Amino acid sequence: MSHEYPRLFSVVENGSVTTPAGFKAGGLHCGLKKTTRHDLGAIVSEVPAAAAGVYTTNVFQAAPLKVTRDSIGQDGRLQAVLVNSGNANACTGKQGEADAYEMRSRFAEAIGVKADDVAVASTGVIGENLKMDRVRSGIDGLPGRLLGSREGSDDFCQAILTTDLVQKMVCVKLVVDGRDVLIAGAAKGSGMIHPNMATMLGFVTTDALIGSEALQQLLREATNLTFNMITVDGDTSTNDMLVAMANGLAGNRELTPQHPDWAAFASALRYVCEVLAKAIARDGEGATKLVEVQVRGAESDASAAAIAKTVIGSSLVKSAIFGADANWGRIIAAVGRAGQPVNPETVDIRLGTILTLEQSRPIAFDEEEALEYLKGETVVITVDLHMAGGEAVAWGCDLTYDYVRINAAYRT
């Protein structure tokens, strides 16, 4: 269970992506959004950083993903990420690709780094070409807006939001080789969120010294247990991307699997990803609460994960939770259609600590107590299959009127 892994780190209150040594961030409004909210932002490291990236599994991959893969692929390093919102630069053909490459080279020049040390990410409407005149003027103004303070981080976070309601950031501190190491993250993501990297952008900064391949391995593992376990609406975007930069300024010995603090670093990185993933689920379009589904006793962890994701993705379950209705029948129906091994006679279901189904039989429970529990801001559904030791946790949100309102008129 996610709650039980060792926490050899502490949370830094008010920490952000600029808290680790050597990182600046910023954002501004260049005109891609119809509002006056920020729509272009960047994080820049003082020195080149080891880099890792995880990308959407969607067949249609937006142009900036190609550019970022290329940048990280060159030498496993990045010194900056440039992000725009308001336009996803997806399904935009050769022009879109040229635009994404131009964003990279122009920003690299503006901050005086190599072009292939810059990653590019985009989020927003699909299928419209970028208004590059606005992007260019934004890029030119961005270096003057980069700050090593919380303010710079806030500007960056605002620049990556679309229908998100709140900024999502976290920072933790741990000790490696007797030195303080900081890991921070920022993310956006609200609708179109589903396992396997859905419309979400995530950015991790750390001053740890770690190689690119080791960072890639840890980022992939953390993603599978966190970002890939959230769903808002089952849709997966063309633009998802999670990028990590480790600039080594903490001065530790290089982290490798043999390093005594490897596990601590891994768990801290996973925690950063988990906080961001849960924040994305909680901020799902129209959501009023965070829903956590814990599955235990499955044939395998993978089987548990498939069941957890089916339950968290059920529109009927999500609607019932919005209505604070203890409708465990919909939960068991979702368990039963997940395509996984399930013994139909041995399933327990709990809402919080309230047992509603035991050995697949309904248990009389206090409806008032259940109603009170379901009205809370966080709802935990536990499904125990009593078959073997497989377990997993998935996160999502309720399905509300506002989800429909937001998505019925997003583009127009």
Added chain:
Amino acid sequence: MSHEYPRLFSVVENGSVTTPAGFKAGGLHCGLKKTTRHDLGAIVSEVPAAAAGVYTTNVFQAAPLKVTRDSIGQDGRLQAVLVNSGNANACTGKQGEADAYEMRSRFAEAIGVKADDVAVASTGVIGENLKMDRVRSGIDGLPGRLLGSREGSDDFCQAILTTDLVQKMVCVKLVVDGRDVLIAGAAKGSGMIHPNMATMLGFVTTDALIGSEALQQLLREATNLTFNMITVDGDTSTNDMLVAMANGLAGNRELTPQHPDWAAFASALRYVCEVLAKAIARDGEGATKLVEVQVRGAESDASAAAIAKTVIGSSLVKSAIFGADANWGRIIAAVGRAGQPVNPETVDIRLGTILTLEQSRPIAFDEEEALEYLKGETVVITVDLHMAGGEAVAWGCDLTYDYVRINAAYRT
């Protein structure tokens, strides 16, 4: 494409499950629903009929499914189906099973047929035991309510509805061996509708002479192209069941694959299933319109079906259609995450006849025209992958405020 198969039959206006020779139907209110609407109904054939059944794939199968499988399994024959709404008799343990068997035997006795010639179906809330005193008194009153007229069929159709808004029935006529053969169907299904038999009940009556195995084969093939291609919300119920009865009173020679009218009968049966399936999709909880997704040019029909079902199941696509927003970006994002072979450079997307994406590139289209089209009662999305000859059609509905309203407070 569903529209192109031969139609060697005609639709019987105002036809219903009692139109084929020798079938009566009826319904009444016995007290399982909180309202005064009918909640117990039956279809009875004058003589034993060849029978076939298709059932939910959910691991948790409700008690009545066990009873119906048993009845059809005995000798491939049925003379009656008994259906209740208001309570699914699912996850109700040994008591639920005993109750379902008691419904079978009591109704068989009431109408004077063998117990294993009766099928039982239930729909409604999961996990509560049936109020058997009410069911018993209902069963006792039912024989007196059976009519060979449209009125009996209407009573039956009302008895199987839950959150459905409209009755769903159809009847067609074709000529076999120079004799008129009638095939009719009735169905319920509104929420929890998804490929692979979701909360839907379907009943087909025909006076054709056909063997049980042949009927089973045709029913399975028709189901795969119709009921298994609709989705309302991605949820699959514990109670889905489609039962067909063929009583042979039309007097044709037995239909087999060698019979010259086999294809005509097969296409008429498929049409009956398609009309019911589309009616279920159109009557999806809260739906304001029917959405049809046609996929062409896929690697295989199965691949096309998987893509069509992913698009029709996308909450973002469904919300956009509710909002009459020509957001083809969401359609292509769904195509790209279906897990099927797709060439990202060769996809065309049409909304009705309006081309919005050609060879994966946006096409300027008339937004006003698209808005007018999307405001209609039926929206057809066509996706052409231009790879091979695989094709499929899926049906669903838009996602609306009312879906959330209905499902936030169903049980309580």
